[in-house]
Amino acid sequence: MKEHEFYVGLEGREVFWNIPLPISEVFLFSLTFIALAIFGYGIYRRWNMWKAIGKPEMRLDDMGRRVKTVLTELFLQKKVLKDPYPGVIHGLIFFGFFVLIFGAAFDAGQHHITEPLFGWTFLKGNFYLIFSFLLDLFGLFVIIGVVLALDRRFVKKPDRLGYKGKMDNTPDDVIVLLLIGVICVTGFIVEALRIHVTNPPWEVWSFVGWLLAQTFTGIAIDTARTLHQVSWWVHALIALGFIAYIPYSRLLHIITTPANHFLQSHKPTGYIEPIRDFENAEAFGVGKLDEFTWKQIFDSDACTRCGRCQDGCPAYLTGKPLSPKKMVQDIKTYWLENAPAAVAAKKAELEASGEAAKQNVFMRGLNKVDSVVDKAVLSFKGDKAPAEKALVGEVVDLHELWACTNCMYCMEHCSASIEHVPKIIDMRRYKVLTEADFAPELQLTCRNMENNSNPWGVGAHMRGDWAKELGIKTLAEDPSVEYLFYVGCSGSFDDRGKKISIALAKILQEAGVSFGILGNEEGCCGDSAMRAGNEYLFQALAQTNIDAMNGYGVKKIIAICPHGYNALKKDYPNFGGNFEVYHHTEIIAKLIADGKIRLTQPLSGTFVYHDSCFLGRYNNVYDQPRQILKAIPGLQLVEMERSFDKSFCCGAGGARMWMEEDIGERINNARTKQAIAVKADTIAVGCPFCLTMMSDGIKDQQMSETMQAWDIAELVVKAMGKEEIKPPVDACAV
Amino acid sequence: MNIIACVKQVPDTEAQIKVKADGSGIEEGQIKWVMNPYDEFGVEEALKLKEKNGGEVTVVSVGPARAMETIRTALAMGADKGVHICDPAFDSADAFVVANALAAVIKTLPHDIIFCGQRAIDDDSGQVGAMLAEALGLPQLTLVTKLDFAGTSVKVIRPIEGAQLLIETALPCVVTCQKGLNEPRYASLPGIMKAKKKPVDVKDAAAVGIATDAKAKVAKTVPPPARPPGKIICGDEPAQKAAELGRLLREEAKAI
Numbered sequence: 001m002k003e004h005e006f007y008v009g010l011e012g013r014e015v016f017w018n019i020p021l022p023i024s025e026v027f028l029f030s031l032t033f034i035a036l037a038i039f040g041y042g043i044y045r046r047w048n049m050w051k052a053i054g055k056p057e058m059r060l061d062d063m064g065r066r067v068k069t070v071l072t073e074l075f076l077q078k079k080v081l082k083d084p085y086p087g088v089i090h091g092l093i094f095f096g097f098f099v100l101i102f103g104a105a106f107d108a109g110q111h112h113i114t115e116p117l118f119g120w121t122f123l124k125g126n127f128y129l130i131f132s133f134l135l136d137l138f139g140l141f142v143i144i145g146v147v148l149a150l151d152r153r154f155v156k157k158p159d160r161l162g163y164k165g166k167m168d169n170t171p172d173d174v175i176v177l178l179l180i181g182v183i184c185v186t187g188f189i190v191e192a193l194r195i196h197v198t199n200p201p202w203e204v205w206s207f208v209g210w211l212l213a214q215t216f217t218g219i220a221i222d223t224a225r226t227l228h229q230v231s232w233w234v235h236a237l238i239a240l241g242f243i244a245y246i247p248y249s250r251l252l253h254i255i256t257t258p259a260n261h262f263l264q265s266h267k268p269t270g271y272i273e274p275i276r277d278f279e280n281a282e283a284f285g286v287g288k289l290d291e292f293t294w295k296q297i298f299d300s301d302a303c304t305r306c307g308r309c310q311d312g313c314p315a316y317l318t319g320k321p322l323s324p325k326k327m328v329q330d331i332k333t334y335w336l337e338n339a340p341a342a343v344a345a346k347k348a349e350l351e352a353s354g355e356a357a358k359q360n361v362f363m364r365g366l367n368k369v370d371s372v373v374d375k376a377v378l379s380f381k382g383d384k385a386p387a388e389k390a391l392v393g394e395v396v397d398l399h400e401l402w403a404c405t406n407c408m409y410c411m412e413h414c415s416a417s418i419e420h421v422p423k424i425i426d427m428r429r430y431k432v433l434t435e436a437d438f439a440p441e442l443q444l445t446c447r448n449m450e451n452n453s454n455p456w457g458v459g460a461h462m463r464g465d466w467a468k469e470l471g472i473k474t475l476a477e478d479p480s481v482e483y484l485f486y487v488g489c490s491g492s493f494d495d496r497g498k499k500i501s502i503a504l505a506k507i508l509q510e511a512g513v514s515f516g517i518l519g520n521e522e523g524c525c526g527d528s529a530m531r532a533g534n535e536y537l538f539q540a541l542a543q544t545n546i547d548a549m550n551g552y553g554v555k556k557i558i559a560i561c562p563h564g565y566n567a568l569k570k571d572y573p574n575f576g577g578n579f580e581v582y583h584h585t586e587i588i589a590k591l592i593a594d595g596k597i598r599l600t601q602p603l604s605g606t607f608v609y610h611d612s613c614f615l616g617r618y619n620n621v622y623d624q625p626r627q628i629l630k631a632i633p634g635l636q637l638v639e640m641e642r643s644f645d646k647s648f649c650c651g652a653g654g655a656r657m658w659m660e661e662d663i664g665e666r667i668n669n670a671r672t673k674q675a676i677a678v679k680a681d682t683i684a685v686g687c688p689f690c691l692t693m694m695s696d697g698i699k700d701q702q703m704s705e706t707m708q709a710w711d712i713a714e715l716v717v718k719a720m721g722k723e724e725i726k727p728p729v730d731a732c733a734v
Numbered sequence: 735m736n737i738i739a740c741v742k743q744v745p746d747t748e749a750q751i752k753v754k755a756d757g758s759g760i761e762e763g764q765i766k767w768v769m770n771p772y773d774e775f776g777v778e779e780a781l782k783l784k785e786k787n788g789g790e791v792t793v794v795s796v797g798p799a800r801a802m803e804t805i806r807t808a809l810a811m812g813a814d815k816g817v818h819i820c821d822p823a824f825d826s827a828d829a830f831v832v833a834n835a836l837a838a839v840i841k842t843l844p845h846d847i848i849f850c851g852q853r854a855i856d857d858d859s860g861q862v863g864a865m866l867a868e869a870l871g872l873p874q875l876t877l878v879t880k881l882d883f884a885g886t887s888v889k890v891i892r893p894i895e896g897a898q899l900l901i902e903t904a905l906p907c908v909v910t911c912q913k914g915l916n917e918p919r920y921a922s923l924p925g926i927m928k929a930k931k932k933p934v935d936v937k938d939a940a941a942v943g944i945a946t947d948a949k950a951k952v953a954k955t956v957p958p959p960a961r962p963p964g965k966i967i968c969g970d971e972p973a974q975k976a977a978e979l980g981r982l983l984r985e986e987a988k989a990i
Contacts, residue, residue: 278927433923434922436919436921436922436923436925446920451746451748451766451768459746459748460748461749461764
């Protein structure tokens with residue numbers, strides 16, 4: 001076909017223009033086949049590796065929801081865009097590439113299917129013009145995305161793309177970006193050369209190619225034709241190379257990351273699968289790689305090292321060795337070291353069982369290919385057996401393992417739906433249950449919980465003492481109350497925490513809410529034990545509470561501690577405790593909205609609300625505490641930079657409340673500084689652990705004169721004008 | 735090496751102790767029972783010796799049926815077997831009877847070293863270890879805070895006021911353990927599970943074969959008197975208040 005055959009009214013272009021057919025086509029098909037074969041084989045090898053190590057786990061329930069999740073994560077880039085700047089860069093490349101691939105598919109579809117089979121062409125007329133415009137636009141997006149990504153990785157160098165100031169860039173990171181960039185640039189060159197030669201007026205719609213073509217005016221037509229052919233082949237070869245390269249590079253995330261979204265847990269946030277059989281197990285938790293489930297290992301293959309997790313990890317940001325990204329990457333590296341041997345072992349098992357002989361020709365062929373590739377890999381890498389390393393203690397350092405506060409920032413923000421916290425708890429279970437090797441102070445905490453059902457070890461008989469003389473009934477006295485107020489250990493034993501209990505009791509009494517407590521029949525919720533890995537103790541504590549609660553026919557529960565709230569709500573159902581559980585801020589917000597309590601007493605000052613992890617990220621209770629504060633007259637409410645789902649942990653979660661913090665800055669001090677930075681004079685909290693941590697932080701920062709920490713319930717009592725103002729005691733006046 | 739650890743079940747240090755109305759003892763209903771903390775040091779030291787030198791650890795306890803829990807705790811920590819001396823005849827046993835009962839049982843067992851707590855935190859008598867050594871005719875090393883095993887003998891450190899004694903004796907011997915000797919381990923879960931299946935030999939008074947008549951009898955149990963309230967010295971002048979404090983310390987408290 002010659003150039004002059006194009007004319008206005010027949011907008012379109014010839015696919016394979018200037019490319020001598022059919023020899024090129026045959027050549028291209030062969031190359032495509034090879035590229036796809038290399039791609040497919042890579043995925044097959046990876047598949048075998050995914051299958052080779054790990055316990056079984058089913059993640060195929062609720063398919064509708066799973067498909068929906070993948071689609072929203074893919075086409076809305078929901079989690080990726082949670083962090084706008086890198087999210088947009090990724091979006092430019094992702095959406096750009098996606099549209100370009102569709103474009104190529106349209107080209108191929110017309111050329112190889114609709115035209116030869118049905119004589120139907122659709123890349124013409126207005127459709128062609130819009131098609132050309134979009135393809136150029138999205139091609140440009142990709143190039144912009146690649147440039148910004150390179151700039152971010154090599155010029156801006158944000159900390160999260162590294163670890164402790166050292167970037168974790170690999171050659172692969174550059175190769176991948178360059179491949180993508182070069183594919184688009186050569187695509188535009190091919191287009192521009194074609195436009196330069198054929199020069200149809202409508203190609204102004206292919207605006208990038210058209211603009212580029214304007215710079216080619218000096219190139220002779222014949223030269224341009226040759227250049228076109230050369231760049232066409234370069235473009236085609238690199239694009240095919242890209243496909244072949246996917247399974248062997250970070251590009252694999254194109255498959256593993258959506259797969260991981262698909263496979264994500266549908267349990268409530270922070271849910272930890274209990275150990276269900278203590279009697280027959282030899283080891284507990286995860287001490288070896290193959291004690292993880294395959295999905296827990298697969299997670300690490302979905303990790304793109306984006307570092308979103310690290311960006312808000314309270315342990316990492318205060319100088320501890322833990323980085324969720326590093327932990328996941330270390331597990332991945334360890335898995336990659338061990339997977340070949342595991343794959344070989346599975347194959348040998350198959351041989352030995354005689355199953356291998358029953359395989360079809362195709363599989364047997366693949367096995368032959370495998371052995372050739374294995375040998376090649378071996379000769380390339382050398383016959384080095386992976387160093388004998390312990391998963392817990394060496395691959396994952398114990399300081400990393402114990403630094404985690406279970407704050408859930410990593411999982412909330414992971415753009416690949418990786419589940420870090422359950423892995424950490426599984427490894428802690430191994431240290432605590434199987435080895436009984438853990439921090440002495442945490443051992444004491446566990447003993448205290450065992451003997452007196454509270455972490456402090458205060459006599460269990462004193463649990464109900466705070467409520468004496470407040471007119472609060474126990475369920476033993478009146479089991480017909482509407483709500484059980486589950487006080488928890490802080491509210492029962494800690495002097496500061498008791499004030500929260502008293503405040504809430506006053507509010508409930510004032511509002512006429514029917515409630516009671518368990519008194520000395522109440523026990524520790526067990527959250528700290530569970531998150532420390534002491535599942536055995538946790539289940540014993542949980543069962544005692546559940547039996548007491550079910551014994552009184554409890555249906556609705558109010559908790560002042562988000563740790564108990566979360567455990568009762570999400571973990572107790574595993575052991576026969578099914579209750580409607582509310583946090584006191586949920587109840588108080590409702591009482592205010594219903595006009596049951598009136599906040600008439602103004603409080604002055606600048607207030608900041610610190611989101612408790614177990615309330616916010618774990619249970620999505622972000623609004624009620626703020627609604628309450630906004631209902632209090634007089635005060636000015638400000639927000640810290642890290643708030644809502646980006647809130648920064650106080651440092652007490654994940655049993656860290658009971659452990660020494662001797663590496664780096666104290667997390668509670670770091671958080672207090674963030675409150676000081678917004679000039680708050682009151683830190684309002686909804687968690688007794690947070691209250692302790694913030695109070696200590698204020699003391700440490702020597703801000704006690706001008707700054708205070710209060711629980712929301714205490715502030716509400718003040719705003720109700722119900723706070724008893726006790727005159728200073730004058731002993732001599734008596 | 736054959737190691738014996740003697741353990742006693744006592745109320746948790748935080749438990750609320752209520753005296754029975756008739757003064758015949760304490761109310762046991764609500765009490766959380768634990769292993770005597772000083773005995774834990776003994777069990778831990780026994781386990782450390784076993785881990786280093788091989789051998790077997792046997793826990794021996796005198797106590798009612800509930801004391802079995804404490805024996806299981808020691809077995810969960812890693813002890814190999816237990817002997818539970820359990821008979822109502824021992825309900826009113828004093829240190830002398832308990833020491834004799836332990837001695838009678840231990841005589842029937844091979845023993846190179848015997849650990850006891852320096853005292854039990856319930857009755858605080860601190861006599862059983864010493865009496866046991868006497869009953870067995872063995873050397874006794876009491877209030878030990880450090881122990882070095884040297885094949886056929888042990889060297890221990892025993893703090894005394896202002897100094898430490900370094901004592902050496904040949905085995906077998908009785909060692910009573912003081913805080914500082916070690917940090918008792920937390921039982922692993924496999925340990926707890928295995929403990930359920932370890933052998934515990936339950937012996938009644940007849941099997942032990944000793945006289946169970948106590949030398950000392952508890953006449954009556956009474957709660958300690960309530961503490962009198964503190965006194966606040968009032969006045970305007972610090973000097974005047976100091977003088978009053980001095981007078982009270984001399985005349986009322988007789989402290990100076």
